[in-house]
Amino acid sequence: MSAIESVLVENRVFPPPPAAVDGARIAGMPAYEALCKEAERDFEGFWARQARENVQWTRPFTRTLDESNAPFYKWFDDGELNASANCLDRHVGTPVENKTAIVFESDDGQVTNVTYKDLLARVSRFANALKAQGIRKGDRVIIYMPMTVEGVVAMQACARIGATHSVVFGGFSAKALNERIIDAGAVAVITANYQMRGGKELPLKAIVDEGIGMGGCDTLKTVLVFMRTPTRCEMVAGRDKTFDEVLKGQPDQCAPVPVNAEHPLFILYTSGSTGKPKGVQHSTGGYLLWAKLTMDWTFDIRPKDVFWCTADIGWITGHTYVAYGPLAAGATQVMFEGIPTFPHAGRFWQMIEKHKVTVFYTAPTAIRSLIKASETDEKVHPKNWDLSSLRILGSVGEPINPEAWMWYHRNVGNERCPIMDTFWQTETGGHVITPLPGATPLVPGSCTLPLPGIMAAIVDETGKDIPNGSGGMLVIKRPWPSMIRTIWGDPERFRKSYFPEELGGKTYLAGDGAVRDAKTTYFRITGRIDDVLNVSGHRLGTMEIESALVSKTDLVAEAAVVGRPDDLTGEAICAFVVLKRPRPTGEEAKQIATELRNWVAKEIGPIAKPKDIRFGDNLPKTRSGKIMRRLLRSIAKGEAITQDTSTLENPAILEQLAERL
Ligand code: WTA
Numbered sequence: 161m162s163a164i165e166s167v168l169v170e171n172r173v174f175p176p177p178p179a180a181v182d183g184a185r186i187a188g189m190p191a192y193e194a195l196c197k198e199a200e201r202d203f204e205g206f207w208a209r210q211a212r213e214n215v216q217w218t219r220p221f222t223r224t225l226d227e228s229n230a231p232f233y234k235w236f237d238d239g240e241l242n243a244s245a246n247c248l249d250r251h252v253g254t255p256v257e258n259k260t261a262i263v264f265e266s267d268d269g270q271v272t273n274v275t276y277k278d279l280l281a282r283v284s285r286f287a288n289a290l291k292a293q294g295i296r297k298g299d300r301v302i303i304y305m306p307m308t309v310e311g312v313v314a315m316q317a318c319a320r321i322g323a324t325h326s327v328v329f330g331g332f333s334a335k336a337l338n339e340r341i342i343d344a345g346a347v348a349v350i351t352a353n354y355q356m357r358g359g360k361e362l363p364l365k366a367i368v369d370e371g372i373g374m375g376g377c378d379t380l381k382t383v384l385v386f387m388r389t390p391t392r393c394e395m396v397a398g399r400d401k402t403f404d405e406v407l408k409g410q411p412d413q414c415a416p417v418p419v420n421a422e423h424p425l426f427i428l429y430t431s432g433s434t435g436k437p438k439g440v441q442h443s444t445g446g447y448l449l450w451a452k453l454t455m456d457w458t459f460d461i462r463p464k465d466v467f468w469c470t471a472d473i474g475w476i477t478g479h480t481y482v483a484y485g486p487l488a489a490g491a492t493q494v495m496f497e498g499i500p501t502f503p504h505a506g507r508f509w510q511m512i513e514k515h516k517v518t519v520f521y522t523a524p525t526a527i528r529s530l531i532k533a534s535e536t537d538e539k540v541h542p543k544n545w546d547l548s549s550l551r552i553l554g555s556v557g558e559p560i561n562p563e564a565w566m567w568y569h570r571n572v573g574n575e576r577c578p579i580m581d582t583f584w585q586t587e588t589g590g591h592v593i594t595p596l597p598g599a600t601p602l603v604p605g606s607c608t609l610p611l612p613g614i615m616a617a618i619v620d621e622t623g624k625d626i627p628n629g630s631g632g633m634l635v636i637k638r639p640w641p642s643m644i645r646t647i648w649g650d651p652e653r654f655r656k657s658y659f660p661e662e663l664g665g666k667t668y669l670a671g672d673g674a675v676r677d678a679k680t681t682y683f684r685i686t687g688r689i690d691d692v693l694n695v696s697g698h699r700l701g702t703m704e705i706e707s708a709l710v711s712k713t714d715l716v717a718e719a720a721v722v723g724r725p726d727d728l729t730g731e732a733i734c735a736f737v738v739l740k741r742p743r744p745t746g747e748e749a750k751q752i753a754t755e756l757r758n759w760v761a762k763e764i765g766p767i768a769k770p771k772d773i774r775f776g777d778n779l780p781k782t783r784s785g786k787i788m789r790r791l792l793r794s795i796a797k798g799e800a801i802t803q804d805t806s807t808l809e810n811p812a813i814l815e816q817l818a819e820r821l
Contacts, residue, residue, distance in 0.1 A: 170562055173680075174569070174602040180551065180578050184460050184598025192599045195612035206613055207235070207641055214452045215445065216250050217241050218418040225639065230666050231659035232646065233639040234422050235446040242416035243425050243448050244287075244320035247487035248280040249416060255463075256490040263466070263515050264309050267356035267498035271515075274309055276490070279316075282309075284414035286317035289406040293348065293382050297322030297417055300344040300427065303473075304328045304337060304364055306355030307497045310386045310403070311473045314350045315483045319425060319444075322417040326427040326439070329474025330355050330364060332765040336437075337371035340429055343439055343649065345379045352386040353393040358502035365393040421445025427648045428476055430586040431701035432657060433691040439648030440476075440586050446641030450590040451485035457611060458580050459519050459552055460597050461489045466549070468494035469521040470508070475698075476586040477556055481521060485590070500526050505533030506540035509572070513545040520572070521554035521580075525696040527564050528728050534571075542571045552597050554580040557697030558730045559685050565604035583607035583685055585670065586699070587658065589642030592616065593683050606682045614640055616683065618674050623663040629678035631686055636668040643668065693723040693731050698767045705733060705770065708763035709756060715739055716756070720779050720787050721770065724796035734796035735770035736779055736817055743775050749821050772796065776816045781809045792817070 181187050186195065199206040204224040211221070221239025242249075251257050262274045274282070295301060301323050305311035311327075318325040326344045328337055341349065351368045354361045365385055372380060383400040385393065395402075425447055427439040455461045467486050471477035486493040494515050500508050508530065512520060534541035553573050555565075560581055569579060579602060583593040593616055595608040602608065610616040618632040619625055626632035636643075647654040659665050673686040688694065691702040702721040709719035718738040726732035737756065744752050753773040761769050774795075780788045788808065794801055795818050805811050 170603050170605050172604060174578070174604075176578055176598055176600065176602075177576055179576070180460070181598040183462075184596075185456055186460075186596050187598045189599050189601075192596055192609075192612065199613035203613070203638065210453060211236055211239075211445070211449050211641070214456075215241060215449050216246050218245075221421060221445070227639070230639075231655060231668075232651070233643065235443065235639075235641045236421040239421045239445055240418040241421065241445055241448070242320065242322075242418055243444050243484065244283060244316045245416035246448050246452070247316060247484060248276060248283060250488075251276045251490055252280070254490075259490070260492045261487060262309055262312070263492065263494045265494065265496050265498075265511060265515070267359065267502070272309070279309075279313070279487075281412035282313050283316040283320060285407055285410045285412045286313050287320040287414040288410040289384075289403075290317055290321055290323065290348075291414075292410065293384070293401075293406060295321065295323050295348055295382075297419065299323045299348070300346045301325050302328055302337070302341055302344065302346045302349045304330060304349060304351040304368060305386065305473070306330055306352055306357075306364065306388060307472055307478075307495060308352070308386070308388065309495065310352070312483050312495070315426075315473065315479075316487075320414060320416050322419045322423065324424045324426055326429065327474050327479070328429070329472060329765070330362075331474070331767055333762055334367045334370035335374065335763050336765060337367060338374040338377065339437070340439075341371065341377045341380055343429075344427055346377075347379055348382040348384065349380065350384045350386075352388040354389045354391055356388065356497060358499045361389055361391060363393070369394060369396070419444055422645065424645070424648075426479065428479065428586055430476075431692055431699045431704055433701060433703060435701065435703045435707035437701070437704065438650070438653065438657070441645045441648045442589055442642070443645050446643070447480075447589050448484065448488060450640075450642030451480045452488040454480070454590045454611070455485045455489035455491065457596060458582060458591050458594050459521070459554065461486075461491050461519065463490075465491055465518045465551075466494060466516055467491045467519045467521070468496070468512070468515070468517045469554075470496060470500070470523070470526065471521075471556070476589075477521075480590045500530060501533065504540050505530055505537065506542070506544060509540075509542040509545040509547060512547050512550060516549040518549055519552045519554070520550055521556065523557040523697040524555055524560040524564055525558065525729055527555070527560070527568050531564065531567050532728065547572060547574060550574075550577050552580065553577045554582055556582045556584070558694045559687065560605060562604035569604075578602060581605075581607045583683070587644040588640075588670075589644070592636065592640070603677075603680065603682055606677070606680075606684045608682045610683070613638075618676055618683075619663070619667075621662060623667060628676040628681055631673055631675040633689060634670040634672045634674040634683075634685070635663065636670065639668070693733060695723075695731050695733060695767065696729040700733070700764075700768050704764065705735065705760060705768055708760045708768065709735060709737060711763060712756065712759050715741075715752070718779060720789065720792055722789055722792045722796050724772075724793065726771070729771075732771040733768070734772040734774070734792075736774050736776060736792055736795075738776055738778055743777050743816065749775055753821055773821065774817050774819065776813050778810055778813050780805075780811075780813050780817070782807050783809050785809075
């Protein structure tokens with residue numbers, strides 16, 4: 161079968177290996193189907209049972225689901241709990257107490273082990289330090305930290321005192337940070353002087369200073385700085401304090417503050433269809449249930465497992481499957497500060513061997529780049545390391561193409577390890593459509609079937625079900641415990657974005673296109689149907705990048721951004737730009753393109769830099785002035801224009817825009 165064909169039609173089926181079925185929590189499809197039936201028969205009873213079995217409540221809930229103000233659903237809303245207690249205190253007095261919680265490997269390969277008991281003490285001490293700084297339940301705290309144990313400690317400590325954290329990925333710019341501090345009304349920023357990535361010391365604190373310096377951060381009182389490296393950084397007297405200063409003399413016990421199940425555990429900003437990122441607000445009870453439950457269901461986590469999720473704590477995957485899930489499940493997890501290609505592109509495989517990782521969870525983009533690296537350099541191919549400890553593999557963040565799936569299966573999983581292609585989103589809190597290792601026969605490139613209780617479907621614009629075999633919009637027809645609760649400060653946007661009137665106002669619209677296989681009924685995600693791009697598994701809004709470009713007011717008159725397929729990054733950003741000066745060509749065009757790329761990196765972050773920039777005297781518009789984006793998408797792909805261009809105001813522009821720099 162040629163590569164092209166195998167992308168379109170995938171007939172290979174991989175039944176779960178006997179070793180994965182043996183002793184699995186959900187063993188075999190009948191066990192999965194029984195759970196689905198239970199959820200259909202008694203939806204609330206099913207979730208109440210899960211919540212009682214998986215979460216420790218300081219005050220048991222009596223109400224499971226409150227739909228009276230849909231789509232503002234409430235779960236377990238008269239119950240109380242603490243998320244940190246559910247990750248740490250729950251293990252006290254059990255064999256987990258002295259088990260390693262985190263095996264931390266630094267960028268330069270130094271390893272530190274932290275037991276559950278140690279972690280509880282460190283989180284408690286830090287929680288006391290936060291309280292001493294006047295931070296209270298309900299306050300918002302921005303965390304702008306490298307991948308370090310301290311990053312997880314900061315998140316857990318916020319949770320412990322009921323403060324709502326908002327982690328900002330360390331690759332985001334000062335401007336992005338400034339907007340998030342203001343939007344969240346944050347009282348504190350927790351950061352580090354520097355972060356170590358690929359042998360380089362990159363500033364964090366200096367970016368925080370720059371972000372605060374942009375103004376508007378009126379609620380902010382404190383900046384706490386972890387000294388990751390010995391290098392000094394600027395400290396503002398009265399506002400900034402080092403971890404050492406605030407931790408000094410703090411006891412390592414701190415009673416966890418019980419909060420209502422609906423209390424916002426965190427806000428995480430993500431890109432949507434407009435220029436402004438949205439603060440996705442998650443609950444405490446439903447979210448924590450999901451973090452724990454999916455560790456059990458999707459990874460079938462067992463006492464001896466060594467779990468490794470490579471995601472940064474700045475993304476939702478690093479929240480659910482680094483900071484909360486593995487701890488709630490009492491697992492030992494590897495946490496890695498560095499990047500997969502330093503000091504060589506075999507680093508992941510080397511670390512799997514070294515730490516005897518059993519469950520490995522990463523992104524297709526990482527897999528694709530490591531495939532490429534091992535094609536040019538035999539020495540970094542996984543075959544050079546002993547990966548026999550692995551039993552389950554996972555993939556997240558974007559569709560995994562069958563070629564990458566097969567490579568992962570053969571070369572990393574040695575044809576023994578099932579691959580969990582987990583579909584989910586910042587908004588879903590955790591996995592929603594995913595195979596189960598001991599049950600689901602796998603098809604490369606398919607995230608297979610919804611978890612029990614997830615009523616996923618594919619519909620048309622009017623909400624009508626679409627028959628299997630045809631594509632449509634992915635929706636979830638009933639609420640689920642870990643769903644987004646609202647957009648911070650913008651409930652109307654929440655309602656409009658996710659529960660549109662056209663679908664009845666109660667159906668969750670994921671924003672992805674999908675198709676169910678006619679034979680297997682498996683789901684395959686076909687990509688975003690809105691103006692959101694997925695570049696190396698990172699979500700970016702086209703409008704967000706357009707706003708960044710046009711904010712360079714001395715140069716840019718107009719900009720339109722589209723995505724195009726890219727073998728390595730999944731999608732690549734392509735920007736079409738009209739300047740306030742004559743259209744540049746040759747060297748001048750190249751120079752301006754570089755200037756614009758750097759500008760976008762400063763406005764949003766380096767991940768948002770357009771790969772292609774094309775200049776035109778204008779953009780292709782209809783006579784009513786609407787930019788014809790589908791034409792731009794074709795041009796970006798390098799396709800011949802076959803669409804009808806008769807409605808176009810200025811057809812000659814297409815030729816200009818097709819010109820590569
Ligand atoms: C995409 C990341 C195909 C999808 C957890 C979704 C996927 C967006 C998969 C959410 C998958 C995530 N197969 N596509 N297994 N997982 N996506 O919010 O387009 O960063 O809407 O959450 O990633 O990205 P987010």
